[in-house]
Amino acid sequence: MKPLFVLLLTFILTxxxxxxKQGHYNITLSARIAMSVMLLFTAIGHFLFTEGMTMMVPDxxxxxxSIVYxxxxxxxxxxxxxxxxxIKALTAWLLILFFVLMLPANIKASLETINYQKGTFDGNGLLYLWFRMPLxxxxxxxxxxxxxxxT
Structure with a gap:
């Protein structure tokens, strides 16, 4: 939920x-800036919640x-x-691949009710997956x- 909030709020503000400043809307630039801020926000989690995110990596x-980092x-x-x-088009394709490859970690977190922030097994379970997949x-x-x- 937090990444979605960061993405949308940054998009609107940008x-x-x-x-x-420029007298016109630049939707694509605003969207790229918002995605970048969201990616930076989620990247921080890899370093703050390393143990919990490690639990999400498929067995x-x-x-x-190392994968989490x-x-x-x-x-x-x-x-x-x-x-x-x-390189922005190549980066975009690689990010799309990245998001697809993250699906197994999200499925594992859901099935095992992993709370990645606490590193415990009291997460939201399938509710997490039903939100995360559309996200x-x-x-x-x-x-x-x-x-x-x-482009």
């Missing part, structure tokens, strides 16, 4: 700021803690890459529309 994967770094790089003209889809569409389609 959209209004650009309108005020067959080795080096779980790496995905946090990838989110930071993705946030930056969305604003570099030469991942929103992120994918958001990136596609604001970066790939607009």
């Amino acid at each position: 959209l209004l700021t650009i309108k005020f 067959f994967m080795p080096f779980k803690k 790496l995905t946090g770094i990838l989110e930071v790089l993705g946030a930056i890459g969305l604003h570099i003209p030469q 991942q889809l929103l992120f994918i569409i958001w990136i596609y529309m604001s970066t790939i389609k607009s």
Whole structure:
């Protein structure tokens, strides 16, 4: 829920700021800035809630803690890459792939009722998944529309 709030609030504030400064709306830029802020926000979680996020990594994967740190770094790089003209389309495709690849972790967190912030098994269960799956889809569409389609 927090990433969605960060995404939408940043989008609205950026959209209004650009309108005020430039006299027109720039929806695609505002959307990319909002996605970048959201990615930076979620990346912080990889470093603050490492133990809980490690619990989300599927069991067959080795080096779980390293994967959590790496995905946090990838989110930071993705946030930056969305604003570099030469690589923003590639970054967008890689972020879409990233969001698809995160689905198994979200499914595991749901099925095992993982609370990644506490590192416990008292999370929201299937409720988390029913919210998270459409949210991942929103992120994918958001990136596609604001970066790939607009290029």
